[in-house]
Amino acid sequence: MTDILPNLGPLPALAGLQAAIVDLDGTMVDTVGDFEVALNAMLADLGRPPIGRDFIERTVGKGSEHLIRSTLAQVDADASLYEPAWLRYQFHYQAINGRYSTVFPGVPEGLQALVAAGLKLACLTNKPTAFARPLLVAKGLDRYFACVFGGDAFERKKPDPLPLLRTCEALGSLPARTLMIGDSRNDAQAAHAAGCPVVLVSYGYNHGEPVREVPALAWIDRIDDLRGLGLPAAAAGKARC
Structure with missing residues (x-):
């Protein structure tokens, strides 16, 4: 079941999004x-x-x-x-890399919905870039992303906001109009500090803590649940970083 904070209803803030940043381990792929x-x-x-x-x-x-x-x-x-x-x-x-991992249910459908809504997508992970890119290719997820940044791409890693801010710059999007999709307190802390709205999946690796105790716009059981939360309607092409 998808949980939504009661004062936000169907998350109208999502209607103005320009882009989305998606975590990898525990969010898209069970690694x-x-x-x-x-x-x-x-x-x-x-x-x-x-x-x-x-x-x-x-x-x-x-x-x-x-x-x-x-x-x-x-x-x-x-x-x-x-x-x-x-x-x-x-x-x-x-x-x-990728041999003993599986894509979580609803991930390809959710990414396709984000792209169809006209959003530019970036994968931002603390995993080394040299591991992240081949994993996305192996799982058939690379085609959804304009750019991929690993934990070695910037001077600091999540939960520091710097990687999100730099990724927004690469996407050409405003932080307030860039959705962070993650699975942990790390993702949420980075998003809050960067000024990005954040939605968390319920099934990831939140360091042994209940993810619904982490402040977020919503907690979803599948990434394709985002289709019912007010994504933009207009379609656009995928930009490259």
Whole structure:
């Protein structure tokens, strides 16, 4: 069920949108399987025990550096192993990127609805760009996006507002008219600080916290639920960054 804040009704603010920024992991694609395989292969290379999916779901979303450092701490490995761990993680992740992940229901339909409404779309993720682009291609989602920015694209990552502000600049859209679609407190905090309206999906990786406790315009169970929340009616072509 889609939840809407009672004082907003059908979200009339969405009618004036120029663009949308969409998160990747936990919002469009369930990538825990990829993380599990790559991280545990990395740990095996380092002679360390494996970690479980519950830990991964609580930890992803803040970038690869945070993920690897948290993983090393979880298995009581010395922080000095970060550099070799990062190299092994990159090797394993690139080898399996997308193989153990699935697109969440309603994502292609939701992205198509946003494009049909005339919005320019960008994917903004804390995942490294070199991992994000191939994943979108592998899942057939790349065609919806004018540009893709990973966690290494800017000086700071979400929840800092800088990546959203820079993405709005690339899209040529005003922050107040650029919808952020994400799955976590990171996405919401970045959007609020940047002045972007934000809608959160109910199924993602919100660091083990209930996502409906995070302030947002609405919480939706599928991205294509946006079709009923007042998207612009006019169609336009997709711009390139």
